[in-house]
Amino acid sequence: MTGLVLTPRGEFEARVDLSCVLPSAEGDLEKLKIGYGAARAELGELFELSGAPDGRLTIEGGGAQLDRVGAGLSSGEIVVKGDVGAQLGLRQTGGVIVVKGSAGDYAASELSGGKIAVAGDVGARLGAAGDGAKRGMSGGVVVVGGSAGARAGERLRGGVVLIEGDAAEGAGTSMIAGTLAVMGKLGRNAGRGMKRGTLFVSAPEGLAAGFGDAGEHDLVMLRVLARRSHELAHLFAGRTRARRFAGDLTIGGKGEALVLANKVSASG
Amino acid sequence: MILNGVEIRDSFAEAFPMVGTRLIITADTPKWAMIAAKTMTGFATSVIGCGCEAGVEREIPAEETPDGRPGVSTLIFAMDYNSLKAVVPNRIGQCVLTSPTSACYAGMEGGKPVSIGKALRYFGDGWQIAKNVDGKRIWRIPVMEGEFVCDHESGTVTGVGGGNILILGTSRREALEAAEVAAEAMAKTPGCILPFPGGIVRSGSKVGSKYKGMFASSNNAYCPTLRAQGPTALPPEVASVMEIVIDGVSEKAVSDCTRAGIEALVKLGRDKGVVAIDAGNYGGNLGPFHFKLREIMA
Numbered sequence: 001m002t003g004l005v006l007t008p009r010g011e012f013e014a015r016v017d018l019s020c021v022l023p024s025a026e027g028d029l030e031k032l033k034i035g036y037g038a039a040r041a042e043l044g045e046l047f048e049l050s051g052a053p054d055g056r057l058t059i060e061g062g063g064a065q066l067d068r069v070g071a072g073l074s075s076g077e078i079v080v081k082g083d084v085g086a087q088l089g090l091r092q093t094g095g096v097i098v099v100k101g102s103a104g105d106y107a108a109s110e111l112s113g114g115k116i117a118v119a120g121d122v123g124a125r126l127g128a129a130g131d132g133a134k135r136g137m138s139g140g141v142v143v144v145g146g147s148a149g150a151r152a153g154e155r156l157r158g159g160v161v162l163i164e165g166d167a168a169e170g171a172g173t174s175m176i177a178g179t180l181a182v183m184g185k186l187g188r189n190a191g192r193g194m195k196r197g198t199l200f201v202s203a204p205e206g207l208a209a210g211f212g213d214a215g216e217h218d219l220v221m222l223r224v225l226a227r228r229s230h231e232l233a234h235l236f237a238g239r240t241r242a243r244r245f246a247g248d249l250t251i252g253g254k255g256e257a258l259v260l261a262n263k264v265s266a267s268g
Numbered sequence: 269m270i271l272n273g274v275e276i277r278d279s280f281a282e283a284f285p286m287v288g289t290r291l292i293i294t295a296d297t298p299k300w301a302m303i304a305a306k307t308m309t310g311f312a313t314s315v316i317g318c319g320c321e322a323g324v325e326r327e328i329p330a331e332e333t334p335d336g337r338p339g340v341s342t343l344i345f346a347m348d349y350n351s352l353k354a355v356v357p358n359r360i361g362q363c364v365l366t367s368p369t370s371a372c373y374a375g376m377e378g379g380k381p382v383s384i385g386k387a388l389r390y391f392g393d394g395w396q397i398a399k400n401v402d403g404k405r406i407w408r409i410p411v412m413e414g415e416f417v418c419d420h421e422s423g424t425v426t427g428v429g430g431g432n433i434l435i436l437g438t439s440r441r442e443a444l445e446a447a448e449v450a451a452e453a454m455a456k457t458p459g460c461i462l463p464f465p466g467g468i469v470r471s472g473s474k475v476g477s478k479y480k481g482m483f484a485s486s487n488n489a490y491c492p493t494l495r496a497q498g499p500t501a502l503p504p505e506v507a508s509v510m511e512i513v514i515d516g517v518s519e520k521a522v523s524d525c526t527r528a529g530i531e532a533l534v535k536l537g538r539d540k541g542v543v544a545i546d547a548g549n550y551g552g553n554l555g556p557f558h559f560k561l562r563e564i565m566a
Contacts, residue, residue, distance in 0.1 A: 228402055
């Protein structure tokens with residue numbers, strides 16, 4: 001079963017707001033009014049609908065104009081076989097969103113539960129605070145297979161963000177808590193203004209100037225993450241040591257950046 | 269009932285509900301995991317004087333522990349939840365947090381929770397770090413040696429405390445040797461601890477005393493040197509009695525443990541100085557759990 005399937009009828013001429021199209025949607029979905037540019041359109045005008053809602057929503061062939069896919073999702077699964085636009089999973093509280101392409105800015109913004117997996121890249125401010133909000137993502141998990149734009153994890157309050165590729169300027173800016181892991185290269189000024197929370201990085205280059213080197217340590221916590229964290233376990237397999245940078249010390253922050261050591265069996 | 273020359277008396281152990289939790293203690297080496305576990309479960313033989321009963325349940329291989337290091341599973345029981353809630357963080361704080369390289373994890377889920385890191389985090393004086401890993405909160409508390417890692421809290425279970433067997437032997441040496449064999453066999457039962465020294469108590473008690481304020485006193489009916497001075501439970505050939513007390517996470521665990529002990533003693537037989545196996549009770553009116561020796565061995 002694939003649940004409800006949306007197939008675009010053609011190229012979109014304006015941005016499409018899919019915030020009210022969820023796996024739990026009921027009623028006459030063909031007539032469902034959605035934002036289309038400055039106007040509104042019926043879902044059936046823009047997409048061919050097939051299947052039936054059963055907790056799963058599939059979007060065949062996405063597009064960078066598809067904004068707010070999965071916004072407010074609390075349960076069920078959304079699979080997008082293509083790209084999405086801005087605010088993917090905005091304020092999501094549960095359920096799973098899988099994007100097989102790339103996502104735009106503000107993906108996972110203010111996420112508080114559930115999981116988002118993006119196979120490609122994401123735009124700026126992944127998991128960050130949205131317009132007018134003080135705090136970013138506070139729970140849940142985001143895994144990005146590609147790279148992230150500027151300020152990924154800005155004002156992150158909780159949850160786990162894993163970026164398999166690079167992170168542009170300002171990753172983890174003003175982080176409040178939570179975990180942001182960047183396996184590729186860091187852009188400049190990572191962790192600037194960080195209050196608490198953990199950055200896992202592969203090298204210290206790019207960390208903001210306010211980080212102080214606390215030396216390399218054998219951390220039991222890494223062993224726990226290797227066994228308990230479904231998303232991060234693979235980062236720590238065979239790794240028990242990390243170099244700890246504390247910061248951002250310029251604001252009295254108690255956050256940390258842990259630079260993972262090479263996979264070795266050394267201890268002590 | 270006589271098995272291999274050993275009399276299984278028509279008696280029963282009378283046991284009580286207790287609230288318990290399991291804690292997994294790990295360390296860099298099995299030696300230090302065991303030192304932390306033994307220290308944390310020390311002075312916890314009886315709720316009468318210790319406030320709780322605790323012991324080592326089993327060693328855990330590194331591949332089965334939450335951090336992949338050698339571990340020890342421990343059980344702590346108290347008479348009620350509030351008592352348990354008080355003793356658990358105290359014991360971890362004084363005996364595990366302090367023990368080199370140790371970490372402490374919840375060994376069970378469900379029931380009303382008892383604090384681990386929830387209480388101990390304050391030792392970090394603001395430098396402590398919480399992580400939410402797959403829905404479970406875990407704490408890193410900086411210490412001089414490195415970091416103490418522990419779960420936020422552990423679950424609890426209503427178990428059974430006070431299961432027991434009495435080993436009637438022909439001499440002090442033979443009674444002790446038999447008790448050691450029985451304790452070793454019983455300690456292998458999952459979900460059970462034997463809270464007394466080496467699993468064995470040589471001073472089993474009866475309820476009450478001639479002295480005011482004493483809740484328990486020497487069980488004179490089983491004291492061999494008092495045989496001539498009152499009612500005795502000991503036949504002439506018995507010169508020493510050892511008791512093994514069992515606390516378990518369930519009635520079945522205590523029953524299985526009791527059977528393991530009796531089977532080990534029967535295997536030794538009368539030739540090794542085991543005259544009879546008895547059990548301590550209070551007439552059956554105080555504790556809701558009755559472990560009838562003959563039914564267990566039937």
